[in-house]
Amino acid sequence: QILAGLAVVQSDPERIAGKVWSRAAFPDHPYGRPAEGTESGVAAVTTDDLRGFVERRLGRDHLIISVAGDITADELAPLLDSTFGSLPEHAAPFHLPKAQVAGGGVIVIAEDIPQSTVRFGENGIKRDDPDYFAARLLNYTLGGGGFNSRLTEEVREKRGLAYSVYSYLQTMARGGLVSGGVGTDNTRVAESLDLIRGEWRRMAENGVSADELRDSKTYLTGAFPLRLTSTGRIADMLTTLQYLDLGIDYLDRREELIHSVTLDDTRRVAGRLLHADDLLVVVVGKPEGVTATRTAPQLDN
Structure with a gap:
């Protein structure tokens, strides 16, 4: 299977x-x-x-x-x-080294298809970092908030270059990523990437506005109860609390942690995390006007 x-x-x-x-x-x-x-x-x-x-x-x-x-x-x-009860008392530990993205650049995988699929990203933030919620809030404005995000506004709404464009935080045990993606016509890939890099730089330099911060806080606090609407979802949340060692009181503290984030926090964290020139970009398709700067890695079969 x-x-x-x-x-x-x-x-x-x-x-x-x-x-x-x-x-x-x-x-x-x-x-x-x-x-x-x-x-x-x-x-x-x-x-x-x-x-x-x-x-x-x-x-x-x-x-x-x-x-x-x-x-x-x-x-x-x-x-x-x-x-x-029959499981051994102790298991052999996993030794996982720290993970860092091995540089930026552009990789093109040539495929004879009318639309290119693009993935991009750079080093991000771990879940236990004190700046985690500031990063979540600024990412909502950057590309995580759907039609409320800057990437969607610039790439889709204003110019009609793509149906979907987004960014997200990916937290892992030994690292973190700020990643995203877009799918667009081969003739519009270069323009889409220029806009994405431009929004990356604008956010890094200026952070979010007061209205954007308010809206992102409203979403992150208001949508969260929907993750607890069934016993299965509640069990999933309890597993997450244990796995990430967030503490049994995390659900009581979460809203306060979000509301305590200031505009200065988001500006500082945006400057810390977002580096347009460090983005690693992979394009699958036949993109026009996009030059590869890195050789594609060999994948295992």
């Missing part, structure tokens, strides 16, 4: 762009390898490999469990013991 899925997506321009971007950004790091694996790697996995993984890597000391629903702690305890 996994192999069938890999075969389907290997010709998808968005997946190609994402895989090339990750490998170019992290050539010698596990983050540069696709989480779903490769065809040769998946085909080579044996039942002994799976048993060995369970024996080495699954242990009660690394186990995170979250439960939400009509059940008491006394009722739950024996169920957890019967399900997970």
